[in-house]
Amino acid sequence: MPGNKLAARAVTVSIETLFYLIAIAVSLLAGALVMAAAGVSPWEAYQLIWKGAAGSSGALKETLVKATPLLFAGLSYTFAYRCGLFNIGAEGQIYIGALMGTMSALLLPSMPIYIHLPLALFCGLLGGALWGGIAGALKVGRGASEIINTIMLNYVAIFLISYMVTGPMKEAGGSLPQSASLPDSAVLPQLLGSRLHYGFFLAILTAIIIYWVLERTTWGYQIRSAGYNKRAAEVMGMPVKRNMLLVMMVSGSLAGLGGYVEIAGVQHRLMQNFSPGFGYDGIAVALLGNTHPIGNVLSALLFGGMRSGANAMQRVTGASTSLVYVIQAIMIIVMVCNRYWLGGTKKRLREWLIRKLDKTTGTIEAGAAGSLEI
């Protein structure tokens, strides 16, 4: 009976939502304790954070700006994760993407924006693909752990960029470790004089494309199959090894694209340490977003909002933005607990609710909601 199945599904969904809300409430509460301990009034601080994140159209735009690189990094982790790979190297891929994009922006002869900008974005993508591909090739060819290799490649990338912006690519006549500023033809246009740039929409579009690729295409099907059971995918005759290399490249390219988007949308020049750990935060974004591309959009917005709110709070109260990072970390821990520890509680609650409903509305199919392992 579809009506009953629907009711059972509604029960499941509402319990999940309830627990998510409780998790957020608990982490905000814990954050309040930390703030109080640091001598900041939590009530005032939260108000400021909210104002800074969503209080005005300017604040909202700032949130979107902050969410953009996080979303790219989250998608990068998500894509590899769904194939059973752990790409911890988004940080390095962001830097290489930014480097390649900037080089194509600065070194190519002048061109109209509709050629130059896509070309520079593509070069950023290529840079990330290259960096991810190194780890992928080592994994497929030699069986080397992609986790270790991506982490180590992060350092290579970060120091390579440091070298480039203090040496060969340093702005002529400048004293800071940064490149010359990008030509207008390679910069992402901004909206109505705010800091919000078209990179955000590119990130949303990317999330939708990644969702489509994973869930609807035959290639995504192969990737998910290998992610769930690599050996079975091999037995089915799927090209698992080739896909692992390709997935690492695509995963890297998403981070690389995010890297150049950050340069072309916000910084407008390549700088040392321009990423405050977007790549690592992307892992948290992906996990909080349930490694689902659309979930990533929501969690990136949440994290972006906390960032821009943190800046607002610091401006007014002088409390360090680190407080917000503490709240963010608590939130991740609580969410992980919610996912891995409370399964049994949720299941019991669901069964109890369904029994209740059962008595009031007649029959309901428990099978649609509960798992029957007999």
Next chain:
Amino acid sequence: METRNLVKRFGSFVANDRLNLQIGKGEIHAILGENGAGKSTLMNMLSGLLTPDEGEIIYKGRPVRFGSPREAMESGIGMVHQHFMLIPALTVAENVILGMKQGSGPWYRHTKACEDIKRISHSFGLDVDPEKRVSELSVGQQQRVEIVKTLYRGAEFIIMDEPTAVLTPPEVEDLFRVLRSLKAQGKTIVFISHKLKEVEAICDRVTVLRAGQLAASSAMTDSNAAELARVMVGRDIAPPAARPPLEGRAELLSVSGLSCRLSGVQVLQDLSLDLREGEILGIAGVDGNGQRELCEALMGLSAGQVSGSIRVRGEPVAKPHPRAMTEAGVGYIPEDRHREGLMLPMSIGENLIAKEYRKPTFSRWFTLSRKRIRQAAKAAVEDYRIKTPSIDHAVSKLSGGNQQKVILARELMLRPKVLLAMQPTRGMDVGAADDVHQRLLAERKDGCGILLVSTELEEVFALADRIAVMYKGRIVHTVDRAEADMELIGLRMAGL
């Protein structure tokens, strides 16, 4: 031990419905039932993993209620799970002691533990070396460690969940010897199984569950295998009838001189066989004599160095690869369905299309057709009587027999000309195994050639037209079923 009106529900599904059960001290009591009949639920309640919703458990004359396996253990009820709960990197002694207090104080007394284990294992004829690592032990030996573990914790009442499912025939004999000696020393054993022959051989009393209810309970002497099968399934199971051989059959699969070296061991040696249209070639043999390696070499899945020639329908296959073999019309039912046959978190539909997702039936322009996939899943669920709450459920939520039906549906959907079926009914109850057998016979009738690898000799005898015996990577004996002698085959399997 007694249960009174025991009820367990999952949601509105009743897994155990008012079960009344008496188990006497010092007997071997069989619990029979198909997959999903409620055996595991019952045992989980007795061993403290689940708590009953209604009714009570009476143990040694007193009602008991266990909140955890530890509480049950303290009362002397131990369980040997089908999938062993051992840590491979630890020694036998460490595994046995794990989670226990040894006298007073937090220290692990190695010598004393080893002595105790030796003493216990000796008195019950269980031969285990406490110093060995579990990873070095065979499956049969690991099971003994599990038994020692329960005995060490003072178990008087031991529940064994399908203990023979993972054992080879000689190991089963050994296990039975141990069980008899446990019984002789006053231990009570509950033996969960769906293999009637074994129940008949070892048990004193038998209780049959069907759809969560008690279907029968009687002394073994008052019953027989055929009757039990009928009670268990709720219908008659007829042995497959003799079939006329097909005439004028074309050769489908021909293998000659197949050898395989895997990490320095010659697992296949100069093996040759051929398979014709409408024929079932049964490969008999004790587990681990190269059957798995043969199938893997044929499918191009072997990790070793393979040499020899393979021809499918007359066409030589230079370098076998799973996809190439699928395209040549070879279906494959792997031995380990969880590891090799299914993507467990995916739905039935997504598992069904795993070999055909590229075909225009299921995808166009690299995009999957969700509608067609659902239709295929629906058809398979109806056609194969797969029991599932809905077709969108993950395959991991299905019982083992139903999971195997998903694999069977996928392979037969390919309309294979050759089918490599490895242990196609392992771990399945009589009813579900019969379904699989009927499917295989129907395929044979349509002209499919089937290579049936099974360690259960009865299955081979029931289905095969010809029987080949594998021993240490060679085929040592081939015979038509009509002329086959079970005793001789048994000897050949043992390498004699």
